[in-house]
Amino acid sequence: VTKPDEDLNLQQTLEVLATSGSLQFTQIKDRYIAVQIKEVIKISACGILIDTESSYPIENAEIVTKDKTVTTDSGGNFKFDAVGEHEIATIFVNGFFVRSIQIQELTQTSRCPFIYVSQAYTYLPEVVLTDFITKGISKNVQGATTISNKNFDILPSLIEPDVLQIAQALPGIDSADETAANLNVRGGTSDEFLILWDNIRMYQTGHFFGLISAFNPNLTKNVTIYKNGTNPRYGEGVSGVITLESNNTIPEEFQGGVGINLTSANGYGEIPVSETFLLTLSGRTAINTGIGNPVYNEFFNKVFQNTVVTNLQNNSIEGVRSTDESFNFFDVSVKALWKITPDDEVSYQFLHIDNKLQFTELFIAPEDSSVLESELEQQNTSNGFSWQRNWGATLPVISNVLVYQSNYNRNEFTNNVDLDLLASNQNQVIEKGLKTDVSYTLNNQATITAGYQYTDTEIVDAATNSNSATIESEKKSLFSNAFFAGSALSLFNETTSISAGLRFTQYPTLSTNFIEPRLHIDQKLNKQWHLTLSGELKHQGIYQTVNIRNNLLGVETRDWLLAGTANNQFLKSKQISTGVTYSKNNWILATEFFLKTVQGINTANLGFRNQLQDTNFNGEYHVKGTEVSLNKKLKNTNIWASYTYQDNTYTFPEIEPKTFRNNLDSNHSVTLAGSYDYKNFSFSLGNTFKTGLPYTTPLAGNSIITTNGVPVINYNTPNNKTLPSYFRTDFSASYNVKLDETFNGKINLAVLNVFNKHNALNRYYILEDIGGTPTIQRVDEFSLGLTPNISLQLLF
Template sequence: MRLRFSEQILQINSCILFLFLFTTTSIVAQNDIIDPQPVISVLKQAEKDFNISFSYNRRDLKKIRCQIPDTTNLEALLESISANCAVQFFRIDERYIAVTVGDSRLISICGTLIETTSGAPLSGASIIGNGFQSGSGRGGQFTISGISEDATLFIYHLGFKVKEIVAGELNSENGCPQVFIDQRFNYLPAVLLNSYLTKGIYKHTEGSVSISNRNYEILPSLIEADVLKIAQILPGIESFNETASNINIRGGKSDEVLLLWDNIRMYQSGHFFGLISAFNPNLTQNVTIYKGGTHPQYGESVSGVISMKSDSDIPEQVTGAASLDFISTQFYAKIPASERFAFHLSGRTSINTGLGNPVYNQFFKRVFQNTVVTNFQTNTSLGLRSTDEAFNFYDINGKAIWQLTDRDKIQYNFLTIFNKLNFTERFTGETTLSKNVSELKQQTLVHGVNWDRDWTAEFSTQISYSFSDYVNNGGNQNIDTGQLQSQRNDINENQLRAALNYSLNSDISLSLGYQRTETEIINESSPFEINQIFISEKQLTSDAFYANSKLDFFQNKTTVSAGLRYTSYSELEEQFLEPRLSVSHKLTSNMSINTTYEQKHQSIAQSIDIDNSLLGIENQRWIILGSSNQPILESSQLTLGTTYSKNDWSLGLEGFYKEVEGLNLMNQGFRNQLADVDAIGEYSVKGVEFSISKQTDRLNAWLSYTYMNNEFNFSELEPSAFRSNYDINHVLSLAASYSWKSFLFSLGTTYHSGIPYTTPVEGNAIVQQGNQALINFNTPNNATLKDFFRTDFSASYTLQLDETFTGKLSVGMVNIFNRKNALDSYYVLDEDDEGNTILNRVEQFSLGFTPNVSLKLLF
């Protein structure tokens, strides 16, 4: 019995010991397991512990939690995460590791882009996917490491999407395949110079230049990639009044340039009276510029065309940015609602009111100098003058994109631009008190809808309708007397467009189109002296047809683009048939020659009335041409040039001759003896444009030079020929940009000859005509202002804050040497304190030193 009892005790003790050991082992084992935790937190800690960097999409990992052992071995940690969390790792190099979720493998891919028509490598293309971006080199090659084999790659060239492909098809384990890009089915122009002047700018065989925001980096003075400012680095394109929106092409007025936003004509394009562009650069994907050889789809311009296209892609995920600088705050967002539907939104508003920041002060001083707003005669012997002003602006841009089917895409566009100036003037005398309240508003509202259909790979059609409304409205009221002065310029325009494109084969493509435009322009004015409103209302309806063919000969060495445009105006009973031609021929693999010829006309232009301006600021009104004293403008232009590129060097040389007929002298803005003369004439301009650029991985440097001889000819006047208001003989631009790690720097200098102006006769400046004193002027535009010289600088720093957000700090400095550049000069008669007539010279000057800083958060 005792033995049996001992055996039982032993068995019990053994069980207790076993249970103790099992429990202890379990406890020890459990102590080695950490509670489920976020994978992102583990990866961030691993980056610190092992001095490595993970690349992943935060949205894919943010919901994943799992048990992960506490280990000091990196490989064991990664293996455990892969086993427990279905997360895959791919080591790109010793420090960088790519991360993906699910069963999809991470692979390395490579390939060579080949243009099917020429068989040549396609360089300068962008390969973009979810969370990564790469590009093709000079030989068309590209490589990307650590991406999911299921990832979709989007290939862009010249800002256009040209192909989609799955990454697994390019697995480097199977070699580096050739990827063929058939650009003729995307109706893209052939490139004559890749990266013309600087990255993101391309020159095409038919004479146009395109700017792609996807590849553009930086420009001196800019804190944003403003396409209207970028356009001004091209030879032959300037802004002689130093604004973003008032662009002069080859000696023409700014209203002679057709400015389009998603095929809608814009009658207002800037804020702060042109100093700031009104178009959000983040949503402007591609810009096409014609100085000559204009495609026949474009009318209404005797000098040039700038056509802006907003982004029309449906993004895979939400992207956007918000930024703040000394002038405005802005945002944009691209939001996919589904795989086939997306919204693009952007907005900007001024923040200057009440802040008194230095940029706003410089802008205000530049715009309102020598006007009643900033009149230096604030105090006189008769009393005290005081003023209050408030200026603000905003723009809102919206776009909806619906990929209805694989062949059909519908887009809706919305844009509104608004500027408003309130100005109050008080005058206090010994016995009198007066108050004037003035208001000036500019507003644009546009809508547009587009339907694009690809019937086959060779045939596509586009149908669009747009409506735009532009209002320039101003009023000035004397509160004490009730007298009111008002001005209004109102434009309502509807347009219907239809186009088709067809590629017969690799050498021949055709495009046909029809455009119907209905425009109504109302001008109202009510002067102080007369209690009456004068109204001028005109309508204009045009029907335009165009056809264009593009032909390639001699194994694509010669490209001919030829077309016709026919326009009929029912109200005016006038028709225009205009040929357009562009020919390019490759002499060698590095050198080409090209020539263009075009005839164009313009039925809507701006009238300048110096004496009828509100606050001395806005004196331009859009009007419909076609009467005997306001004929339709007509132009013809011929160009001949050559290009050469080799070893990252690019050179361009082009000569041009342009004639524009139908000018009304009163629309040219003269402030001399011709200010009130009604005469019809023409201007002719001949010149040469030269450019040279050098590009490396880090450095872009360029120089452009333009020589012009620009002359008016009015047969009714004496003398009949004299210098144009834009006869700027020499224009030189020199700039360079440099990238280093996350920094970008750019420094540039702009020089041009002085602008012509008219001086009084020395020793006999004032003459008496009856009871009226007049200025006795010399021949028109007999003198020249001092040369314009300005140096600008900009820099930016980009910092990856986390997997979602990126920060960007940008600094721009305009006129860093604070040089005082004269933009205009004219003479006026005034009275001194004793009532005697005296002569005063008035000068307009450019911006002084103007620094600006931008903080941007991208996501």
């Protein structure tokens, strides 16, 4: 019962009490009031709980009213008998609140309505592991790892629940260049990892050259990750898939927040315009003007180490040199969700990501002066319309349609003002697509899904040079038709779960087809033990090449390209894995063994800094490995450890030797971390150890040779040496405070690389002319040093 305001008169007070409670008040005289229990109209109500992302029914969810609790069966069905028509039903999945609904809404149609829930960790009737590694991460019987951002616990080094950085806590997922956005899954390059935002492919995923995720953590509600046995609805991504989902439920009241940290300021709002319409807005912009900003300084030094920017002082010409640089980024997202009818839901989603780097060098000497201007801008704009419909309880079918467009543009140019020389280059991706699927629930043990996907991708590469008066432009396009079908089966009293499917992709202009089976089996031995088996075939027609020579200020950039030529073949992968999971008494153990092969790679696209730098050889890579994780949950403490072993090798038939170590071959990786909660405080500390990556050394005793009259480095066999091992300690803490009935405050502190370890991430050699003599110089690229960050958030 809501306490009435003390300023109300007697009649107004009685009305408030009657509205908020179950009593009825009748004033007989000034001093006498009759109190009666209201006659509550009791009705029957029912519904079917459905996962929005997968269209599967959700089992064992709890629906709670004032004095009743019911549980959904394996078909997602639930029913109330004799419940008040004005009551509110609250839905919990795996103990977590997901949404509320009025009982009246369950009786507006002649059949039991479908109730949609956006909780990625409830894809199928059973979740194998909850709180896997930490709170908010789960593994389900479909083979996917899911992350609920709303319920996520603290992790070392994070001041916000950044989903791309959270993914790096999972065994087998890493970032070789220590960025948030460039993820390497089971030895694959970052472009082999498909990233989808509300089912739209993203071609830019990071700010500040990948050091910051481009996805606002405030609006990413649920995340699903596949490393193998991928759902057949997903194409591309030969190394894995991650799907990011924004909010698909309408809150009863406005929700939002504002925040600031040492890299950005942000704000968001979820505005329930009505009971059937939701408008979601968010924005974030860079902060880099703070005096002595430690995060910006560390980021800047890492990105521009060994480049023109940080090496200007090496110029021997006498004169006065000054530089000015600025880096800015922002992202904006809008989503409109409209539940037209109880069975129809349409939405529009928009996301714009923008990065801009400007660098100006002014040089003044007694006999010379120059002004050099450089600029790099990256943009990604995505928008889409989607429609979801359920076709009724008598016809348990759910259909989805998405029409979208995703544009990526990278422009960079340099302008020598004095010499009037301008050079520029551009890489642009324009993708349009249609995705549609239908899911049919045969019974409580079987669901069938089928769909179609049309994709039209165009890539434009352009370059200009005013010195040679040349303008080069190349436009290529690739379109495909894809059909897929899959099923989810629960057999033998729900002890065996099978997710199987087939995807057929056709490229009409290339007369090329791919047939790709997908499979994941989860066998429940008892309450504690599960066995898993996964396998898949996949291909990828859009991937990246690394720019080493034609880049801005020496900063490495990457261009998207299309497959379909002799040098740029389709990537084709095949993978199989098997695993065991154990869960009992808050102990969780998970192991998995995998074999993966990716064919169609080319040396020109892999960023070699040795004798293979300017070559075009086709080949493949092979990875075999083991992933192990162990965690124990206590009352206020969670401790976890993970270990990954990988043996990752290239095979190029035209190179001698034909087989050598992969650029991403880090054999051993160990993480030990823990978190502790005390009242409104949370703390987390973690350590990461990894063996170093390979690199190539000059041949001792004959390190420089002359080819066509030009001195060059004479190298050993590729990747013959290993960098020193990598070790990093991270810390984070948070404090939550309730300011009043409306506002909550949150303070987060994070320290990355507590001991300021100088970890080498890459090593290569260059040839310089010193005093007329060719001399080999070693170049090392290091990780971030000690990087503290703090954030303040106001939530309402």
